[in-house]
Amino acid sequence: MADVVDLICYPVKGCRGTSVRDAFLTPAGLAHDRSFMVVSEDGVYRTQRHHPRLALIQPTVSHDGSRLTLDSADTASGCGRVHLDVTTLAPRRDVDLFGATFQGIDQGDEAAAWLSEFLGTASRLVRVPPGHDRIADGWIPGTSGYADSSAVHLLSRSSLTLLNRRMATEYGAPPLPMDRFRPNIVVDSGRGRDGDRDGGDWADVAHAEDRVRRVCIGAAELGYAKLAVRCAVTLVDQEAGARHGPEPLRTLARYRRSPSGGVVFGAKFSVVRPGKLSVGDEVVVQEWGEAES
Structure with a gap:
């Protein structure tokens, strides 16, 4: 969930x-x-x-x-x-x-x-x-406007939590907000009826979005395209409009290097079926795959 x-x-x-x-x-x-x-x-x-x-x-x-x-x-x-x-x-x-x-x-x-x-x-x-x-390429290609590549960028809070923890532990760096990565859809673990977090939700696992291949959200369906390769935009403080320091690329380079080059964080998706999305919608994974290596 x-x-x-x-x-x-x-x-x-x-x-x-x-x-x-x-x-x-x-x-x-x-x-x-x-x-x-x-x-x-x-x-x-x-x-x-x-x-x-x-x-x-x-x-x-x-x-x-x-x-x-x-x-x-x-x-x-x-x-x-x-x-x-x-x-x-x-x-x-x-x-x-x-x-x-x-x-x-x-x-x-x-x-x-x-x-x-x-x-x-x-x-x-x-x-x-x-x-x-x-047409943007990928595992499932799809149309795109002026985005860097695929139409939708999805990222989980647990992935950012792990990154911030590693930055603090390895370099004493302060946490970064989600806006450094400019996602379209942010997901977190599901909530039970009493409002508490359910145990064992896939979104509790950092970088689980890397393995999502087909997913339904609201009335829409997304298909996995590729991992999101990160660039110097992540160095820009979105509130100041200026670059600040080496993070997050310095820390990502220690544990999120892609064999094809660069560092990756989050995943890009193509739109398989258009439809309405809302905050609070359940993210239902229809198909899983192996993380790219």
Whole structure:
């Protein structure tokens, strides 16, 4: 047994997420997740790897996707907020995402001016066009917007608890919050009717999500794609919009190295069946596999 304890949508790639109680899981992930992306004037993607101040931008998208608000969490910036009418009719342009060419719909000069001032470098905002046909690879491939790879990132609290314990024991490092890893779905062990935790739940075991191959949550079904390879974004303090120290990569390198390269933490999933998700939904594993080695 396990339950959903948080659902987080990131409308603009690299910017802050928003926790929601309910969400519709589309074929490309949570509704509106990574449907916008900040790019250079040449169309090259921007992420927190090189622009950590993206973490200080709070996007809010209307339910129907027709309005987008960008709000500054840095009161000293003087940028305030900007309200945008989302367009899907403007001309498409090529955009670069990790060296692959896709299409984007430019959201106009007002969005570009606000982002350029806030980030201190010329930037523009693009939206995934209708008919976006990107397919992310993996054990079960699936469609995806402007996410790094697969549509959904799932992580258990027990995995973070183990990481924080190892950081404290091995380096005396303080614990990190879940937002360092920017998951879409956070799971924890199930609760009994009296509100106490049930013993023996799979989510009590750190990194059990690595072995989940098919899982039903609410009305939706997910299929395992791959382990989540971690990058320098995990070094960014999401409240400060700046890099701080070597953690968690230093500790992850001691016990979570992938044979194919890099360190892994959490798992990526494709959407097998769209449907509504809610915080509190039971996470029912339909098929288990072996952890990748």
